[in-house]
Amino acid sequence: AWYQTRFAMPWDGDSHQVSLRFGSVNYLADVWLNGAYLGQHVGGHLPFNFEIGAHLRPEANLLVLRVDGRLAPTQVPPGRESSGYGSWDPPRQYPDVSFDYFPYCGIQRPVQLVSTAPGALADLTVVTEIAGADGMVHVSLKRAAADDVIARLTLRGHGAEVRGELTMGEQAETTLRVSQAAFWSPAAPHRYELTVELLRDGLPFDRYSLPIGIRTIAVEGDQLLLNGEPIMLRGFGRHEDFPVLGRGFHAAVAVKDYGLMQWLGANSFRTTHYPYAEETLELADRLGFLVIDEIPAVGLCFDDGEANIAERLRMCEQQTHELVQRDKNHPSVIMWCLANEPRSYQGDVVPFFRTLYDLTKRLDPTRPATLVSDLGVLEESFAFYDVVCMNRYYGWYTEQGRLETGAARLAEELDAIYARFPKPLILTEFGADAIAGMHAQPPEMWSEEYQAELIRRYIAVLNSKPYVVGQHVWNLCDFKTGQGVMRAGGLNHKGIFTRDRRPKLAAHVLRELWSIRPKTEDRRPEPAAPSNAEAQRARDAET
Secondary structure (H helix, E strand, O other), X not given: OEEEEEEOOOOOOOOOEEEEEEOOEEOXXXXXXXXXXXXXXXXXXXXEEEEOHHHOOOOOEEEEEEEEOOOOOOOOOOEHHHOOOOOOOOOOXXXXXXXXXXXXXXXXXXXXXXXXXOOOEEEEEEEEEEEOOEEEEXXXXXXXXXXXXXXXXXEEEOOEEEEEEEEEOOEEEEEEEEOOOOOEOOOOEOOEEEXXXXXXXXXXXXXXXEEEOOOOEEEEOOEEEEOOEEEOEEEEEOOOOEOOOEOOOOHHHHHHHHHHHHHHOOOEEEOOOOOOOHHHXXXXXXXXXXXXXXXXOEOOOOOOOHHHHHHHHHHHHHHHHHHHHHHOOOOOEEEEEEEEOOOHHHOXXXXXXXXXXXXXXXXXXXXXXXXXXXXXXXXXXXXXXXXXXXXXXXXXXXXXXXXXXXXXHHHHHHHHHHHHOOOOEEEEEOOOOEOOOOOOOOOOOEOHHHHHHHHHHHHHHHHOOOOEEEEEEEOOEOEEOOEXXXXXXXXXXXXXXXXXXXXXXXHHHHHHHHOOOOOEOOOOOOOOOOOHHHHHHHHHHHO
16 A cells, blocks of 8 residues: 655754654555655554654655555464464465454554654653552653753642652653552542653753553462452453444544443453554543553464564564553553464474563563463463463354353363462453344354353353453454454454444343442452342341
8 A cells, every 4th residue: 555645844843853653554664755765664553753854845745655564474463374274274264364353454543743852851651659648650761862951840630749850861760759649540540640841051942741640550479459459350352443444543433432341341451462542542541441452463373484483573572662662651551461372382482472571571560461372271371471361262162052061161271270370360352253133042153142141151150260350351342354254244243242333232241240340349259149038137237
């Protein structure tokens, strides 16, 4: 695909550094400005930029972008010829890819013209801690200049105003203490406004504001702790997908999806299977949703030679760098996810995933790191990842039509996984396809009743396991895939809403199961229902 646009400079850029910032171009982008080649970026869903001051004109600038969306074995996600099924396996769908969503190509998020003053703030990192009732806000600043300037910091919100000032060259660090802080959580997503102002010779030349949330996230034993308290994640895997728009970002669709999740009582989601738009995470911060943030490493394979594997590792490292750099200051982001359903059975992949884990911990030691597997106890990398995340479809891809058998297998396997890896466990995908309007009693596959009953039985199993800290249904909405015999109409129908956001029966069932629960809670199994006599005594005591 080729894109072309013309623009004039909206300001005097002689004294500023001017760059072009692309929010997401999928997959390989080559960029020219006024006939000059600016460079190339490989990999979709994450931002990149080029400095353009040397090629900029006051009027009539011509920007040209070439996008190549064809998949190759060394890319992340990899192309079909490197899918791990072998050359004998016939194509499963069209387009024939190694993942289960449509391979949209092109510009998918905003393109912005950015101007910064010489020596302006180049990076800002915020890490928060809780000390009793107070919040500790650790701030790291970086500049692309070595001269000394004054950095003036102000933190405002919830009746508090905290100030700090320091001299800095290329970098500096400081801590602001907020007394009686209002902590960020799904139940109360309180935020403060952090403002950093740089002054040279007493005059301000750069100013940046960032909304922050004071919160902590940690793994302790088999618990996931938010602000020191156990948290249960209830939510979804999702896709950035909508009729007509494809994967192009649209604010109204994002707002609608959050409204649907709030209606259901959800408090979280995973960015399956790529980083979502920055505007989506800003809404998560504002509304109090917990996010497992995932790089585009879906369907990684390890059967096509060391050179290809090494290149995919390099791409995963690049994407991890870009993701952490982009999203590190969002309080909603509580976990990094470094792969979805890798084909770990194809060899010794532990060094590959150990490298990614160690890199992530160097970039951000404050958040847990995980990968999502469908191998259960055979996923060796669970030994060192912080949280066990697993996808399961008993009663759909196996045990078809046998809901009771599928639920029993799930319960048995969860205990086996926990016995080997005694860590917090999240079931990151479960569900069944349902064609909207198709009904059956007793429930049969593809009916709304079957999907609803499978989800009800799965959640009953998950609620009975005290080490399970998350239940993410696959999927929030039906989404576009390639054409194939398993995908009626070129759609995955596992959404509890249709692609145009109409509820199926399962949506009402989930609302019943989730809405009555607080968003922050302990994770003890459900107590047994009280007897009639006990219930009457409780009512008498309450009276």
